[in-house]
Amino acid sequence: MSQSPEIAILGGGIGGLAAAAFLRRAGLASTIYEQAAELTDVGAGLVVAPNAAWLLRRLGVLDAFTRRAVRLEVGWEFRRWQDGRILSAENLATSCERLYGEQTYTAHRADLLDVLRKAVPEDTVHLGRRCTGLLPREGRPALRFDDGEVVETDVVIGADGIHSVVRHALTESPAPAYSGLCAFRALVPAQDAPPPARRNAQTLWIGPDHHLVHYPVSAGELVNLVAFAPAGDYAVESWTATATVEELLAEFRGWDPRLLDLIRAAGTPGRWALLDRSPLRRWSHGPVTLLGDAAHPMFPFFTQGAAQAIEDAAVLARCLAADAADPATALRRYEALRIPRTTRLQEVSHGRSHLNHLPDGPAQQARDAAFADADPLLANGWIYGYDPDTAAALPR
Template sequence: MEMTQRRSTPEIAIVGAGIGGLAAAAFLHRAGLPCRLYEQAPELKEVGAGLVVAPNAARLLRRLGVLGELERRAVRLDVGWEFRRWQDGTVLSAEELTASCERLYGEQTYTVHRADLLEIVRAAVPDGAIQLGRRCVELMQRGDRPALRFDDGEVVEADVVIGADGVHSVVRRALTGSPAPVYSGMCAFRALVPAERAPSLARRNAQTLWIGPDHHLVHYPICAGKLVNLVAFAPAGDYSVESWSATATVEEFLAEFEGWDPRLLELIRAGGVPGRWALLDRAPLSRWSHGPVTLLGDAAHPMFPFFAQGAAQALEDAAVLARCLAADATDPSGALQRYEALRISRTTKLQQISRGRSHINHLPDGPDQQARDAAFADSDPLVANGWIYEYDPDATPAFSG
């Protein structure tokens, strides 16, 4: 029998200590399975800006015992899916979340800075589990065990390897060959605006989406209302840099939204130098587990941010993976196959619908846009997307019986 099938408590190595990797470690710890996290950065910090914590993510943070800290640092939304017309801010639809969200799904919806969420999830990981400054450069095989080689030459073996190392995943590349991403033709601008400098419209506890020809723009408060997160999507032209650290100029950002509602231009000016990155498209994988090695989060299923589910799906992956390994720790390869089978259809569907959302949001003014706006007025996105928000790994037939 293989060594990976003999151990009652497998040695588990996680590559990447972002939100997904930390969540995996936290859920594994909760299941009584220790692990080691290897993170290339010399300190744990999350670049980027804000994200939405929908009920499916809040449910899992509650299960980790950290929802209270989220509530202290985040903003609980009163209004979500507030679609506005680009020229004048006409409200096309809006969802009152205060009562309906908890009634439907048992949890509220929040907005939070990525760095805050990273710290919140890290609090559920045991001290000493994370090794910083460890850049994995190769996934190897040593006998019947996978091994990781780091940039300092050290090789570490494990019974289970989890690649949670993001869209540029070393583990994914070793497993799948990681074909080159496809140029989407879109880029994103982002900025954080001090609340005192933002127009009053943007300071409300609301997630607002402005939609117009070839563009859309989203804003909501984060950091207990101290900042406003601003992210906007526009044609990329020949811009192809996929990096959270790349920047644009305020003038470039403003030029993309010339003629839009003056309050948006005020918000853009108040944000200072914006970040800018290209949206590159990656086709869904047909499999992401190979023996005792698997992928999680963006390494497994990178998706456009148009349904705000990237971090939530990483949390879901982590919860399901831990349950599968805990259910049969003596057969890690079988547990990882079960994890993949439970997760891949859901994440593939989200990848696909997120890709299609840009077309809907970016329609030029005309008959199709008018039909879309009329449909918005009659829609209830909180109910229509119930299959996303009601998901609970512990309540799935695979685990609830």
């Protein structure tokens, strides 16, 4: 193999685009195959914490990103479900940069996709290409597409999400388990939102069996809302499935009137089931590997899904650049560096729903008291202070 392997990336989402951008920065070319006919805004809002913001700065896209992103002044603002009483809040405006060298931002997913797309050559992104399988070949993997074309390459990166074709080909992981939870999401025009939701704050309303998060996105023009509730018999895991405002209101009946006003302005909320997937012990087989949600789907309670995909991309690019002539060795190095961290995040994210959804009573009162004394920004330094370069430089 030459020193510059051919690299195919399946998936043109945040992880796939970040992988292509970091590979290009490391001097390696890649080709992205995305099944959608266009890169759309499905997914609404996300949080870009310091560990992800720092990597966007390394790519040279942070300044462009912040033109539409919202810099948070307050985060981890927990409010009681019934009356909106603040249980705790973190001053991000002064603490984030002091502790971790970057701020925390919220953004529409489309705005992050846009700056990452501009970090890779336009002709390397092939839209409308749906991969249907990974074919065994002597020496080189091959991808089969729905139009019958077969593409051979040196390296395959499966950044194709929770329903990953590459993950299915590499692993025999059990079917996802019913978690008992579902999520609703919506974007509300800022002028229709109550004043508490228009602040540069990430607010979490917590109560029995439910919680709801909101924060501004799109330069403050919209408020992103995501809510979590018992799933009942709902089991559809899709970004395009919808609910009604009435269904979402029914879940939060009796909650603070300001929160109900926000929900009433939500239009047609999206709805999806949270399915539980156990961490994988291996991501790679020879020159084929996984990245982002395809490798480590996690519940969104620590808002690290996009950040971990970007971290994966940075470490993967460094590993491949160091061992370009031996991709299998590079990918083993990559998964060894990343699996312990992403597994830990999967586990802590999984456990968060129980804490947020406690019924009123002694356990809830103890939790609220603990929140009042906590410093989550400092306590989660292992998340926000991560440096992929330092990790990749550890002895082999």
